[in-house]
Amino acid sequence: MGNGALETASCLNCGTPLQGSHCHACGQPVKGLVRPLKNIAYDFLDTVFEYDSRIWRTLVPLYLFPGRITRDYLAGRRMRHVLPFRLFFVLTVLTFLVLQWNLGDTPFGLDNVNPLQRAESIEELDEQLARMQADLAETRAEMEADPQRAYGLGGIRTAERALERTAEQRRAWLEARDEALAEGREPPPAPGGTSFRVSSDDFVTVGDGDLDLPDWLPDAARTQLENWIERGVRNINRLEEEPERLIRRFFGLLPPVLFVLMPVFALLLKTFYLFHGRLYMEHLVVALHAHSFLGLAVLMGFALNGLHALASGGIWLLDVGLGWLAAAAWWWIPIHLYLMQRNVYQQGWGFTLLKFFLIGLCYTVVLAIATVIAVIVSVVTA
Incomplete structure (x- = not known):
């Protein structure tokens, strides 16, 4: 048949x-x-x-037309687009994979500060510092020659100051260590790390001070907390040699953290639009589409940055055009999110701008707390 x-x-x-x-x-x-x-x-x-x-009927309007697919979905026109959660899931996973891949190639990541912290002589320290400063100077010159990359000069200055501070701390420690060894004394602890110890007397020693665990903690909770701290300390010592372990673990935790934060963002929308008569699930759809756009926009930004890097040094018009397009792609993110909020909730421009700012501020605080928790969990479980 x-x-x-x-x-x-x-x-x-x-x-x-x-x-x-x-x-x-x-x-x-x-x-x-x-x-x-x-x-x-x-x-x-x-x-x-x-x-x-x-x-394609989903991704194009998601990126170019703020709020269109959200309004379609809330109006009952659901079959023409990918379902909100599926769209959010796929774009979030792809985005964090690309972010992890890009940060793995960052020339001034965690692994590049360690050569200074591992230097065993002042001569080795000076050699490593000169090499890293030369790399930074080369990158600075490239950015100064390209107006489209000038936004990164602040990061270069921050990296230069961080290198100088790290080198000064290491130099002072090397001199103190050599002096102590010459006099037969025990050398001081190396900078860049903090010594932790969990004692059997129900307190945690941090450096030279004691961090008391609360007396009201049950024995099981106290034991578990001590195990976590001990494991975290072991991992910190190991991560100094393998920082990529922490990065991989951290980025592996971010997608589930973002999934957990979706209801929180929807709750913020519900709170700020309490009298609009919308169901909580409608705000959740808005949250899913907003974060889906963020993922798509980040992917688009990285793609345009990559094309700009490939075109650099080639045809001048193509190089400049891709540079402006890449910059516009990043500026489009806050503009799109504001227009999306305005188009979905149909409120005045001024009220929408005020709520957009307040919601963004509240969500930034929530994201910061979640990121700190993710870092702690990454250190303990890496």
Whole structure:
């Protein structure tokens, strides 16, 4: 029989007369796997290309037309777009994979400060410092020559100051260590780390001070906390040699953290639009689409930055055009989110701007707290 025709007149599971591709009584589909392979291949391709068209009908308006797919979904026009949670899930995972990959290639990451902290002589320290300062100077010159990359000069200055502070601390320690060894004394602890110890007297020693654990903690909680601290200390010492472990673990935690924060962001929207008569789930759809756009915008920004880097030094017009386009892509993020909030909730421009600022401020605080927790968990579990 044809691919679209019903294979039987009644359901093979419950015997109910069929009225479509699924039994309306028990839900069993008419088509199973036991049929010609060409029919299965036809259905698979039909599903893929139908879903492919739905993806494009979702991604293009998601990026270019603030709030359009959200208003469509809330108005009941749901079949033309990818479902909100599925869209958010896929874009979030892709975004963090790309972020992790890009940060892994960052020339001034955690691993590049360690050569200074590991220097065992002043000569080695000076050599490492000169090499890293030369790299920074080269990057600074490239940024100063390209107006489209001038936004990164502040980061270069911060990195230069961090290198100088680290080198000064290491130099002072090396001199104190050499002096102590020459006099037969025990050398002071190296800078850049803090010594922790969990004692059997119910307190945690941090450096030279004591951090008391609360007396009201149950024994089980106290034991668990001590185990976490001990494990964290061991990991900190190991992470000084393998900082990429912490980075991988941290970025592995961020997607689930963001999933947990979705209801929080929806609650903020519900609070600020309390008298608009919208259900909480409607605000959750807005939150999912807003974060989906953020993921797509970050991917777009990295793609344009990559194209700009490839075009650098080539055709001048292409180089400048891609530079401006990449900068515009990053500026589009706050503009889009503001317009989305305005278009979905249909409130005045001034009130929308005020609420946009306050919601952003509250959510930034929540994100900061969640990030600190994620870092602590990363250190303990890396």
